[in-house]
Amino acid sequence: MLTRSSVLLATVVSAFGCTSYESEEATLSDPDMLVTVRDGAITAPGSIESGWSRIRVEEDGNGHIVVIFRMPSDTSIDVATFLAALDTARATPLNVVAMGGPEVGDAGEILVNLTEGTYVLGCVRRGDDGHRHANSGESATFEVIAPSAVAKPGGDRVPVATVDVPMADFAYIGSDQWRAGEHLLRVENRGAQEHQLRIDRLADGSIIADWAGPNGGNKHGSPVAGVARLGPGEVVYLPVALPAGEYVLYCLIPELASGKLHIEMGMLRGIHVK
Numbered sequence: 001m002l003t004r005s006s007v008l009l010a011t012v013v014s015a016f017g018c019t020s021y022e023s024e025e026a027t028l029s030d031p032d033m034l035v036t037v038r039d040g041a042i043t044a045p046g047s048i049e050s051g052w053s054r055i056r057v058e059e060d061g062n063g064h065i066v067v068i069f070r071m072p073s074d075t076s077i078d079v080a081t082f083l084a085a086l087d088t089a090r091a092t093p094l095n096v097v098a099m100g101g102p103e104v105g106d107a108g109e110i111l112v113n114l115t116e117g118t119y120v121l122g123c124v125r126r127g128d129d130g131h132r133h134a135n136s137g138e139s140a141t142f143e144v145i146a147p148s149a150v151a152k153p154g155g156d157r158v159p160v161a162t163v164d165v166p167m168a169d170f171a172y173i174g175s176d177q178w179r180a181g182e183h184l185l186r187v188e189n190r191g192a193q194e195h196q197l198r199i200d201r202l203a204d205g206s207i208i209a210d211w212a213g214p215n216g217g218n219k220h221g222s223p224v225a226g227v228a229r230l231g232p233g234e235v236v237y238l239p240v241a242l243p244a245g246e247y248v249l250y251c252l253i254p255e256l257a258s259g260k261l262h263i264e265m266g267m268l269r270g271i272h273v274k
């Protein structure tokens with residue numbers, strides 16, 4: 001675990017182009033924002049400076065999915081109204097923009113460009129009662145403020161990706177042959193609907209048809225990393241270390257009109273990593 005996260009952090013650091021050992025040290029120990037989630041609560045700083053930011057989410061292991069939401073600039077919608085609407089909505093409602101988050105696992109990071117304004121962190125996972133966790137305390141609000149005189153390192157620099165992973169309605173496009181090793185994936189939503197990126201590694205000898213079969217996701221693959229719900233036009237970066245093997249990208253967001261999952265509409269792609 002330590003090795004894996006060290007690799008991920010190293011990827012982020014090099015993406016930010018830090019040149020001195022000192023700045024790497026500082027970045028390694030210190031994401032721009034640390035978000036912690038446990039049942040019924042999200043803890044996060046109340047403010048962060050604008051610019052490209054490394055957001056780290058650490059969970060209690062109960063499968064939370066924290067999404068960063070950008071509230072509209074006109075402040076006509078309050079957070080309580082938004083969360084209430086989000087509870088029953090298939091897509092992010094009320095002109096709020098979903099900006100992703102780490103989708104899979106107990107800890108993860110994404111790089112996201114935060115512009116000034118009000119943001120909400122909310123867990124979109126539904127509990128046994130059918131309600132999203134965000135409506136039972138798992139939400140937090142933060143403000144993105146103008147950078148100080150000494151801006152955070154790399155905040156004005158666009159990260160350098162290893163692979164582009166554009167998402168369309170309803171497909172992943174771009175190369176399906178990736179090299180093994182550390183990656184910083186550039187995940188862009190070019191569609192009109194929200195999408196997510198989930199990455200599973202196929203078990204040795206399994207093929208996508210096995211994985212896509214009944215209960216196949218458990219028997220024939222395991223989740224690696226991902227980007228949660230991302231609005232049209234938005235871009236985030238996902239650090240991930242990928243050993244050689246066969247992987248599958250997929251999206252479980254429901255289609256706006258039909259409610260059919262995007263994966264059933266073709267939003268599923270095999271990736272060969274060597």
Ligand SMILES: [Cu+2]
Nearest residue numbers: 195196251262
């Ligand atoms: Cu999708």
